[in-house]
Amino acid sequence: MKTINVGLLGCGTVGTGVAKLLIESNPVIAARLGATLNLKRVADLDIETDRGIQFAQGVLTTDAHAVVNDPDIEIIVEMIGGEGIAKELILKAIANGQQVITANKALLASQGNMLFKAAAEEGVDLAFEAAVGGCMPIIKSLRESLVANRIHSMTGILNGTCNYILTKITGERMPFDDALSEAQQKGYAEADPSLDVDGIDTAHKIAILTALAYGMNINLPDVYIEGISKITPLDVAFAEQFGYRIKLLAISKNKGNQVEARVHPTMIPFDNLLSNVNGTVNAIMVSGDAVGDIMLYGRGAGMMPTASAVISDAVDIARNLMAGTTRRIPALSVQREHIQNIKIMPMDEIVTHYYFRFAALDRPGVLSTISGILGRHDISIQSMQQKGRKTNGSVPVVMVSHLAKEADVQKALTEINRLDVVSEPTMLVRIEDEQLD
């Protein structure tokens, strides 16, 4: 049986999972592939820690360059993360004619265009199924299964940490800080949680998917990003009264010659399947002209689910190598000469529905002042609720708008937040609900 050598760079959590699968599931993989994927070298600065794996003599090394410079290694798996040494080693591997697999969404979101160009010029593949959605095969689905579709939109829960925290805020009416602490205790959130809770990780992922779906370059800087730290149990409770749950959604929509790409807490109806995706799980709904809606659901992070996606890339590449080919599928879904210069719509131009929670002093005329300002900015309200106890002399007044333009909403809120009768900044949550008009 033919042997294809794999080199692993970085043996942290996911790297260890990749090594485990290559060793412990080797017969399963071989029966399907018809060849052996052999983990020839593993580079990590720490080669002392016991990872629960029996590496053969000489496999472990601290010298990553020795791995990418090994002419017997055809597939390099980059699991270091970050944008420094990882990028350097990927470029080196590409230059050496090795096929490369990465799960490094931060690097791809910021420098993927350059890396894919480099891979194209050297005629090698740069695969990244594990970069988005962990074990959900969203990259393969967009590039292969939906190949006959014009993609209309994608709506996804792409960060398990945020979804866990929001599930806690929703299910147990826990304040954000407590939910975050619990997530940290359980190992679902980092000590510095900002990459997750500020929506940045989700933005990396939707930036990549947006490029794949519509045949454009990756454009992270123009993705709108808003995190979940402002979400309160009070907003979750009001959302339920309107029939909604709050999720951190990545939203990407094809608007003809522009696209929307935005990450923010979003209210969605109970009957939207995404509203029932709880805990650390990820899910994504993709809408295409031929298929209608399809949804994928699965663990978006963690050692083994992510490693499983890495191995699916490795087997794909190995099948190509066995057939004497590479670059069977273009990295960004369309052939490079078909990549279009499509812009992401500025957030100001987005038109959607809004939930507002005003902290209004309980005085006559306040409501009409607020409504007046909204009206002057072309924002009309379809439902309103004022209930609950007074806190700091103010009562929460919540409203759901008809379709309104983000720029108008921001101007109106700036004006409203300056009112003496409004005691704290207005809370805004965007709504995705096709039933609303």
Place this chain on the structure above:
Amino acid sequence: MKTINVGLLGCGTVGTGVAKLLIESNPVIAARLGATLNLKRVADLDIETDRGIQFAQGVLTTDAHAVVNDPDIEIIVEMIGGEGIAKELILKAIANGQQVITANKALLASQGNMLFKAAAEEGVDLAFEAAVGGCMPIIKSLRESLVANRIHSMTGILNGTCNYILTKITGERMPFDDALSEAQQKGYAEADPSLDVDGIDTAHKIAILTALAYGMNINLPDVYIEGISKITPLDVAFAEQFGYRIKLLAISKNKGNQVEARVHPTMIPFDNLLSNVNGTVNAIMVSGDAVGDIMLYGRGAGMMPTASAVISDAVDIARNLMAGTTRRIPALSVQREHIQNIKIMPMDEIVTHYYFRFAALDRPGVLSTISGILGRHDISIQSMQQKGRKTNGSVPVVMVSHLAKEADVQKALTEINRLDVVSEPTMLVRIEDEQLD
């Protein structure tokens, strides 16, 4: 740009969808593939009907053999259905060295082993993504995305007609016959609905998936099949009281040296995502050792969703042809020499939880007689309800069992149904609930 010629056999609903995509979405496909898929010939007995497609001169023919014998056609798409002429033409195409795509699950379930062997011997591919789950990429996920996983189980809603009918029975407490009529009026059910409502179509699909998941041959005769025609609004209502919904599930489980493969109405808890999959939609949950649970969701039938899956096969094959290769991925997931002789467990040996509805005359001692018979057959009950009005002098008594063996259950019910105090055959619905002990 390179052109790859496609021949279409059968231009009914899905065939028309395939033709539409190949013509109207040709530029989208070409931008991704880097080649043109050209619909060179279309064979159908009816070449008069207007299908809303502008076929070029000479494309349409009534002679299917002319299509499979055309040496310029590299890919044959079989959309005729049935097990007669379709099989003959597929074998002819294989013998001619053409790559073949089919959505014909009935044919694959009954004769797939022979067809895959023929394709292997001729060195061509026989692709079938559209045969199971319509646009849900379940075949690709099992064969490619989950390649590093030992599959533990699959649980799926694989027939849109049944799911529509059960959704109606559940949501509107509509009797089966009325729900079926409505499905027929809406075009979701055939005039002869037995293939769908008797569970046969679902069995075809799970027979195929079971082979793919565990690396074995297709074994339709040993799949247990039970349809939905006995499900009543009363059972749906009782199910809800226990926290369950009733779905027609295809269940496939890896039991080491045997597998389970069965199709029957099943009660599942509200918090199981499948319980919220309503209408004509399909969904499948797959559990693997590395990924945990993943779920796919999408339209399982219909012209364009199914056609989209066919085109994904066509593009996969075209990419292989452009790379000068075929048979990149083995049809049944593992290399042919690794296909194992794994048996499907006889239904009698299944161990699961059961819901029983007894039509018991309202007399003293009846309950203890029934319980006694159950006890003697090692069936212990974990909850019981007796409510509702008397009909024909009997009251429905419902019970949920602890784990019990199917053979014991069948023996007990035979005995119970013979009792004078039981006025109609006992209703049985199996339960899938990991929370039960």
